[in-house]
């Protein structure tokens with residue numbers, strides 16, 4: 391599916407959600423992003439209407455905020471949407487944690503960079519290995535590994 395950013399405002403109009411930032415749905419980001427955009431856009435419009443700052447500046451700040459918040463997910467999403475087959479090492483890693491619910495959960499969360507994985511005995515090994523071999527989300531994983539291990 392098409393992936394694109396549009397400039398989300400102009401004279402008398404503004405865009406939120408898919409209209410302004412469309413992504414392949416493979417990482418299921420679109421609904422949260424749309425709700426986030428609506429909140430930030432409403433806040434920017436309120437700033438403009440109430441004179442906190444000029445409308446143009448408020449909407450430009452909204453665009454910047456949206457772009458900064460979404461860029462990493464956007465790149466990761468495109469990588470995932472290519473559906474490149476997993477490497478054998480990744481499949482091996484997944485097989486290794488298959489029957490270990492705690493480790494499988496820690497591994498999945500580490501790959502998705504959603505939660506600290508330290509404290510789940512041994513998960514650091516998986517994260518480190520995953521960092522080396524997993525191509526799904528390298529930028530995020532690197533951040534997590536460096537901050538945790």
Ligand SMILES: Cc1cc2nc3c(=O)[nH]c(=O)nc-3n(C[C@H](O)[C@H](O)[C@H](O)COP(=O)(O)OP(=O)(O)OC[C@H]3O[C@@H](n4cnc5c(N)ncnc54)[C@H](O)[C@@H]3O)c2cc1C
Nearest residue numbers: 406407408409413414415416417418419420421422423424
């Ligand atoms: C197959 C698929 C699966 C997905 N799965 C997920 C998922 O699991 N999780 C997730 O977060 N996201 C998922 N998404 C993405 C998600 O659906 C969208 O990101 C989200 O709906 C965007 O919301 P929106 O309000 O910006 O746009 P939309 O939901 O597309 O709403 C826009 C509305 O505007 C209407 N409209 C268009 N043109 C006009 C017009 N000229 N006048 C009046 N009305 C108009 C449309 O009919 C539509 O009702 C999926 C998308 C697809 C295609």
